[in-house]
Amino acid sequence: MASPIGPELERLIQLLARLPGLGPRSARRAALHLIKKREALLEPLADATRVVSERVVVCSACGSVDTRDPCTICCDPKRDPSILIVVEDVSDLWALERAGVLNARYHVLGGVLSPLDGVGPDDLNLGRLVERAATGVSEVVIALNATVDGQTTAHYITDLLQHLPVKITRLAHGVPVGGELDYLDEGTLVAAMRQRTAL
Amino acid sequence: MASPIGPELERLIQLLARLPGLGPRSARRAALHLIKKREALLEPLADATRVVSERVVVCSACGSVDTRDPCTICCDPKRDPSILIVVEDVSDLWALERAGVLNARYHVLGGVLSPLDGVGPDDLNLGRLVERAATGVSEVVIALNATVDGQTTAHYITDLLQHLPVKITRLAHGVPVGGELDYLDEGTLVAAMRQRTAL
Incomplete structure (x- = not known):
């Protein structure tokens, strides 16, 4: 028919x-x-x-997508230029921006190291990260997923930036806000207990 | 921010x-x-x-949507012109077409009678149905949902076409293919038993 x-x-x-x-x-x-x-x-x-397909570009500075290059965030004079937040993907950048978490700039890796999937250092936006971290940056916040690949990549980046005078930090592990202890895995509970803070 | x-x-x-x-x-x-x-x-x-937004039209004969008027189905010479299948919406037409169920033409009502939602006979594509049923059509198959509103509309259409020399039929009720008796409601089981067929 x-x-x-x-x-x-x-x-x-x-x-x-x-x-x-x-x-x-x-x-x-x-x-x-x-x-x-x-x-x-x-x-x-x-x-x-049509407009997006004609105008969207990858930001040559941070690797995010926008309709201008450098992107809105990289051009924003109100952002603290001394802090660089490293994320895996643009969606992570958007998530942190929605949370309004830190008024800094980003660096989008475009993935994480994953030997099983054949993703090596050359496949990520790492060279540009070293360049950026070397010029006027005092802190690099590694905001990668708390997965094995994410943590491997975090360690790789730490080694990569070792020679630079920058502080390297990562997101805290702990109990999600609104989360119930009974439903959390042991790794999260151990991390939350180790990094307990004063009330 | x-x-x-x-x-x-x-x-x-x-x-x-x-x-x-x-x-x-x-x-x-x-x-x-x-x-x-x-x-x-x-x-x-x-x-x-862009193409669809520029070209899509509602078929003036059957009420379906297509990029030509009359639509592909209404123009298809291989379709039996003596059978008209009445459906609520274009999505129902597509569903019946996917099933390849009957090589006939359709009539899309654009809704069903629903006094509670303020949908009356004037809101549906009924006038054109009477016209079409009066010219060379021998059977009108009412393929509306087996809901209260669908069945009310089916009865309304039956009354509307009463004066015409057309046979009016509706889809059979029964056990869905692959369905388990244990999970079916009593109305369906009663209908399936009443309309049992010889093996």
Whole structure:
């Protein structure tokens, strides 16, 4: 039986289905939703995807994505230029920014060392990190995931920056805010107890 | 703290978050995914949304959506023109087409009667249904959801077409293929037993 929908619509559904979080079924729903809200959603989305696809660039300083290079954060004069926060991916940068955690600049590695996946030091944005850390930076905060690969990469970076006069720190381990002790693993509890703070 | 991402990217994320199945978090993931696959995904999606937003139309015959009017199905000479399948929404039409269930034409109501939600007969594509059923159609299959509103609408349509020489049928109730009796409601079991068929 021939496809009940034209090739243009079919193509839109196929592309939507490749977004993370959407599958074939939800892509069809999304496509119908877009068509029903043509002026409020479909046309703006067509414009927004076009604009982003034409203008988005990787920041040559920090490796983040933005529509300008250097990116908004690297250009922001209110940011403390002496602190550099090292993250694995742009999504981690966005997460820290949402938390409004530290008014500093970032360095996006674009991954973590992972011998099993064939990711070595040359695949990461490390050379630029050493350059940046050597010029006017007093602290490098390593904000990588608390996974084996993340921690391996943290140690690698520590060695890499050893010769520079910078303080190297990492995010604290401990009980998540709102978390219940009963549900936490032993490693987290040990770390939280070791680094207990005065009330 | 200023937004860490440019307004264009922010806008794309906001629009993606309005798709069914995506929320703010998954929209951010989707946007980053799009940017990382710019040539393979973002640019084609920009084109596809543009093309669909410019070309998609509601079929003046059946009420489906397509990039041509009358739509691909209404124009298909291989379809049996004497059978009309009445569905609530385009998504139901697509579902029946995927099942390759009956090589006939469709009529999309655009909803079902729902007094509580203020949906009356004038809000549905019913006038055109009567016109179509009166010209060369011998059977109208009512393929609406087996909900209260769906069944109310089915009865309303039956009354509406009473004066025409057409056979009016509806989808069978019964045990879903692969379904287990233990998990089915009593209404379904009663219907399945009443309409039992010879082996």
